[in-house]
Amino acid sequence: MSSFSDRLEGRFQSAWERTDNLFRLEKPNALLAQPIMWRHPFIFYLGHLPAFAWNQICRHLMEQASFNAYFDEIFCRGIDPDIDTDSCHSHPDVPEVWPRLAEIILYRDRVREAVLESLDGARSKAVRERKPNYRQAFRIVFEHELMHQETLLYMVHELPPELKVRPQGLPEYSFQRGEPEQEIRIPGGRVRLGAALGSIEFGWDNEFQAQIVDVPAFRMGSTPVTNRQFLEFLDSGAYEDSYYWGRGDWAWKLRQGMRHPNFWLRRRGEWCYRTLFDLLPLSAVSDWPVYVSLAEAQAYARWKGRRLPTEAEYSRAACCTADGREIPFPWGEDEPCPNHGNFDFCRWSPAPVGSRPQGISPWGIHELVGNGWEWTETPFAPFPGFVPLESYPEYSADFFDGKHYVLKGASWATAADLLRPSFRNWYQAHYPYVFAKFRCVSDV
Numbered sequence: 001m002s003s004f005s006d007r008l009e010g011r012f013q014s015a016w017e018r019t020d021n022l023f024r025l026e027k028p029n030a031l032l033a034q035p036i037m038w039r040h041p042f043i044f045y046l047g048h049l050p051a052f053a054w055n056q057i058c059r060h061l062m063e064q065a066s067f068n069a070y071f072d073e074i075f076c077r078g079i080d081p082d083i084d085t086d087s088c089h090s091h092p093d094v095p096e097v098w099p100r101l102a103e104i105i106l107y108r109d110r111v112r113e114a115v116l117e118s119l120d121g122a123r124s125k126a127v128r129e130r131k132p133n134y135r136q137a138f139r140i141v142f143e144h145e146l147m148h149q150e151t152l153l154y155m156v157h158e159l160p161p162e163l164k165v166r167p168q169g170l171p172e173y174s175f176q177r178g179e180p181e182q183e184i185r186i187p188g189g190r191v192r193l194g195a196a197l198g199s200i201e202f203g204w205d206n207e208f209q210a211q212i213v214d215v216p217a218f219r220m221g222s223t224p225v226t227n228r229q230f231l232e233f234l235d236s237g238a239y240e241d242s243y244y245w246g247r248g249d250w251a252w253k254l255r256q257g258m259r260h261p262n263f264w265l266r267r268r269g270e271w272c273y274r275t276l277f278d279l280l281p282l283s284a285v286s287d288w289p290v291y292v293s294l295a296e297a298q299a300y301a302r303w304k305g306r307r308l309p310t311e312a313e314y315s316r317a318a319c320c321t322a323d324g325r326e327i328p329f330p331w332g333e334d335e336p337c338p339n340h341g342n343f344d345f346c347r348w349s350p351a352p353v354g355s356r357p358q359g360i361s362p363w364g365i366h367e368l369v370g371n372g373w374e375w376t377e378t379p380f381a382p383f384p385g386f387v388p389l390e391s392y393p394e395y396s397a398d399f400f401d402g403k404h405y406v407l408k409g410a411s412w413a414t415a416a417d418l419l420r421p422s423f424r425n426w427y428q429a430h431y432p433y434v435f436a437k438f439r440c441v442s443d444v
Contacts, residue, residue, distance in 0.1 A: 005119045008138055011417070012119075015145045016112060018345075019049065022149055025156050027163050031101065035158035036433055040078055040094070042155065047104045049148060050111035051075035053141045058114045060391050061137040062121060071099070071107050115141070133390070139202035140392060146415040153413050154433040157276055166277045171347050173280070178287030179354025181223045184317075184363050185444065188217040191316040192326060194383045195422040206396040207422040209385035215316045217444040220309060223353040223366050224374070224437040227264075227273065228286035230300060234260060238303045239296075249295035252430045262432035263291045275349045287352040289367075289437035294375045294405050294429040297438035306440035311378035311406045311424075313441060318361060318368040318408070319421045328421055330361035330368045336419045341370025344416040350435075351412075372437030373407040373414075373425055380404040380426035403428050411435035 023046060026033070031043040040048075051072050058064045059072070066072050074095055122134050156164065195203050196210040233239055239260070242250045252258075264282060265272045271282035292300075294308075301307050309317070318330045327333065331340050338346040340359040354366040361368055368374065381400050388397050407425040410418065413435060427434050 004135060005122065008142065009116060009119055011142060012112075012115065012145075015142060015149075015415075019145060019149055019152075021167070022152050022156070025165055025167065026159065027165055028101075030159060030163035032098070033159060033163060035155050035160075039151075039155060041098070042152075043098050043101070043104065044075065044078065044094075045148060045152060046101075047071060047075035047099070047107065048078060049145055050108040052144055053115050054111045056137050056141050056144075056391055057118050058111070061134055062118045064114070067110065068107055071104075074099075136202065136389075137391060140389070143202070143204075143418065146418055149415065150411065150413040150435070153276065154435070157274070158433065161277070164277060170277070171349075173275070173278075173285070173349055174347075174351045174355060175284050176287075176352050176355065178226060178352035179223050179366055181221050181225075181229075181353075182364075183219045183442070184222050184365055185219050186217065186313075186317055186363055187322075188215055189316060189320060189324065191215050191312055191320055193312060193315055193422075195420075200420065200422065203420070203422055204395060204424075205387060205389045206380070206382060206424055208387070209383055210422075211383055213312050215310075215312050218309075218313055218441050219444060220313070220317055220363075220365060220441045221439040222364055224289040224372065224439045225297075225300060226287050226353055227282055227290045230261065230290040230292070231271065231282065231286070233300050233303055236303070239299070244299040244302045246295065246298065249299065249429065252295060256430075258296075258432070261290060261292045261296060285350070288350040289353055289372050291350070291372060291435055291437060293432040293434075293436075294377075294427070294438075296432075297375050298377070298429075301438075301440045304440055306442045308375055308377040308438055309441045311376045311408065314368070314374060314376055314408045315421065317363060317365050321362045327362075329359075329419070330365070331359050336369070336416050341367055341410070342412045343370040343410040343414050343419065345413060347412050349412065350437075367409075369409045369419060370412070370414075372409070372411050372435050374409040375436055375438040376406045376408060378406045380406050380424070399426055405429055407434070407436055 026042055032041045034041045054072055055076065059066065119138065190212055192210055192212055194210040195207050197208055238244050245253065263274050265274055265279065273280045273282045273285045297308060319327055321327060329336065329340070336343065339356065341356050342351045350371055356367060356370065359370065360366050379402050382396070389395055404426040407427060
């Protein structure tokens with residue numbers, strides 16, 4: 001237990017430091033801002049992360065009495081809306097007045113101390129015997145913190161510039177040319193989806209149980225679709241042609257007044273690209289992957305006479321070799337590092353497609369991990385043998401509704417600890433704020 005405790009303590013400290021730095025990206029008067037209408041204001045998430053940690057570890061695992069039950073409740077759970085109906089899953093009522101910032105900071109710091117004390121307490125044999133899944137609670141809280149770091153940045157991205165604080169030392173943007181797209185033929189074969197119980201140190205409930213599926217041969221783009229390629233789709237008039245959109249997607253597009261990807265902006269007759277802190281000419285980042293919703297990605301694919309990959313096709317391209325071996329990453333067995341892909345904040349923006357050649361898969365496919373999550377056309381659903389997490393049963397089950405779709409890989413803002421082949425992200429088809437790219441496939 002000692003090595004587990006020591007290792008995780010360091011990870012918690014690093015994660016909290018990054019979280020605190022991300023909250024410093026908003027000016028104090030932005031804490032009550034709600035830049036994405038389907039999400040709570042920033043101040044909620046400042047309290048949500050420690051409240052989640054307290055409820056999972058200190059209350060459920062260590063059975064400690066609460067020192068602030070009101071905060072434990074109001075910051076318990078965020079919103080996941082049904083974008084098309086403006087309804088959402090159940091969550092605590094939003095208070096008329098949020099608590100003061102100083103009170104939330106005090107609560108956060110006290111919870112963090114309690115989490116570290118709980119790590120020490122979990123060394124005792126009594127705790128381990130009473131709670132045999134004690135490690136799971138700590139990993140749930142740790143990965144929950146990492147995932148919220150990225151979703152916080154979705155909100156920061158939507159903030160007006162005057163409400164942001166640009167940090168020092170950001171990496172420079174890369175404006176080099178990207179790798180040209182090629183169609184790569186991947187022969188049919190078997191692929192493992194998910195993970196077997198006990199095969200990995202930790203996984204969320206939707207990652208189990210593993211299943212083996214047969215995948216027919218298909219062709220996949222060697223690189224994701226770029227801003228340049230998507231602009232051709234826009235300039236052709238097809239973005240405004242209902243023929244290429246699903247019926248529900250077209251209705252959403254009209255209702256939201258979508259005329260272009262959310263990350264683009266038209267300024268004085270020229271297309272611009274919105275990064276986290278800057279407005280760049282789209283022509284300068286034309287070889288960056290385009291970030292779009294699933295609905296927009298599917299419309300583009302139909303225009304090209306192609307489609308998006310399934311989760312199984314993605315996994316075959318990313319985790320299988322021509323001789324039938326399974327590999328944990330497209331580049332092989334090595335632990336993820338910046339040479340393998342644009343993830344874990346090594347950049348604070350996308351990079352030109354194919355600019356990490358050491359991360360290429362055995363099939364010759366670039367950046368299946370990094371530079372943006374990868375949309376698939378697979379609805380988010382349980383694998384056979386699914387069992388919800390005992391302490392967090394709603395984590396996945398609330399989203400098995402046919403409206404959420406699986407994303408794989410990682411973005412530049414995805415922590416390296418989340419890079420495992422069984423990890424599944426998911427969003428609704430009409431959610432346009434995700435750092436998500438796509439590539440096209442076709443049947444053989």
